Amino acid sequence: MWFTIEGDRAWLLGARCPACGTVCFPPKAGPCPNPRCPAEALEETRLSRRGRVWSYTNSCYPPPEPFVAARPYTPVTLAAVELEEEGIVVLGQVKDLTVGELAVGMELELTHGALADGRPVWMWGKP
Amino acid sequence: MSHPIILGVGMHPWGKWGRPFVEYGVAAARAALRDAGIDWTDVQFLVGADTIRNGYPGFVAGATFAQALGWTGARIASCYAACASGAQALDIARARILAGLCDVALVVGADAAPKGFFKPVGGDRPDDPDWLRFRLLGATNPAYFALYARRRMALYGTTPEDFAAVKVKNARAGALNPNARYRKEVTAEEVLASPMVADPLRLMDICATSDGGAAVVLASESYARRLGVTRPVRVAAVSTVTPTFPNTVLELPAFATDSTAAVPPPERPFRAAVAHAAYEEAGLGPGDLSFAEVYDLSTALELDWVEDIGLCAPGEADRLLREGRTALGGRVPVNPSGGLASFGEAIPAQAIAQVCELTWQLRGAAGPRQVPGARVGLAVNQGLFGHGSAVIAVR
Structure with a gap:
């Protein structure tokens, strides 16, 4: 959902406006979210795989349902990563890094992992 | 009018x-x-x-x-x-x-x-971003507050001690308010020793649900x-503005910001625009304020709001706080009611409670938490999915 994997590489799938170039994530059908753009339809696009940390945090306590928390629970790390070309910040879980190892401005790369119930999801990880 | x-x-x-x-x-x-x-x-x-x-x-x-x-x-x-x-x-x-x-x-x-934690409304709703952010990311409300707090620390050098000082200030005011839920003063040490919830925010940095x-x-x-x-x-202004595209702040419950690929960011970020619209409608400005009630979902967010409503330039709210200028007795007290820190959030009642505080302060009826000579009060707030809210009351 909202991402694709080819070999060992993962890409977020967004939507791009063919008229003005506005990108959105998650992907959506038209119209273009730019209120001054007349485009009625958007096209699927792959987002840049690398970006810089806009901010980050963790969830020290298990988040409530519908999140499926691992038992025993280890804090979920989250990062909001700024993609320069698209001009957007995308939130995701962080794989194999704790908040102590992250910093605003640090480069991360898109990867993927599984939630506690096995459902695959995009994640940010070490480049 | x-x-x-x-x-x-x-x-x-x-x-x-x-x-x-x-x-x-x-x-x-x-x-x-x-x-x-x-x-x-x-x-x-x-x-x-x-x-x-x-x-x-x-x-x-x-x-x-x-x-x-x-x-x-x-x-x-x-x-x-x-x-x-x-x-x-x-x-x-x-x-x-x-x-x-x-x-x-x-x-x-x-x-x-x-x-x-607030949970999404029940049932399987894979088209609802509020459900999906929990399902896919475990991103609670405090997680978003924490993203803003960490960003603030990186941009302006704000420290956890500053966040704790906001709680100390608001608890002191709330202790004087008979309608507040928490009416006990706290120390910075207590805040800094409370359990971490969403790094860098601790339990006592985050508003409860009430x-x-x-x-x-x-x-x-x-x-x-x-x-x-x-x-x-009198109610001199009510601002209910939405963000202007592209909104470059990651808002609850979104997975991403708007894109700046085609359109540059607006002159004012969303929270600042909410307050600005109220000032324009009232024909007043930040310099006219006697006090302000701001939506301190977290201690860190109060500092952001102080800048967003124009009491100082971005990055300077920490200094105002340290100098006591936003405390009771300061130049422009912020959250003289005690704020969400002392109330906890009762969602649909909260913006009305802010107006109650504006009214009591402007009438000179706020008792021991009275802002002397209050003439103009601003209350600001922000609802999920891009609902701005600001009220200016005058007497």
């Missing part, structure tokens, strides 16, 4: 009372009517701010409160705008008064909140004159 008059305000104290939300709303409404010196049967229009966690009666709060007060045939409206619901309700009442469609209106909001109710009686100039009201508090 003759600004509508706040004839009466009332609250049911915040807490965790375990009673139906309707009881809090009715208690607040009756208190506001007493304060206004009118009867419920005089009210021509009632607006209820909805609650989404209390079943069907919560979705039709206007009718629920009208029935609980006793059917009178009054016209009603119900509205939901998340945390901004109360301001939306006030704006609906104001518009009807300004249009000459009614002379006196009652605005009521109340909530009975569950314990712990039960409570608040109500306002709003009237036209001519109605207030007939009652013989002198020097009333």
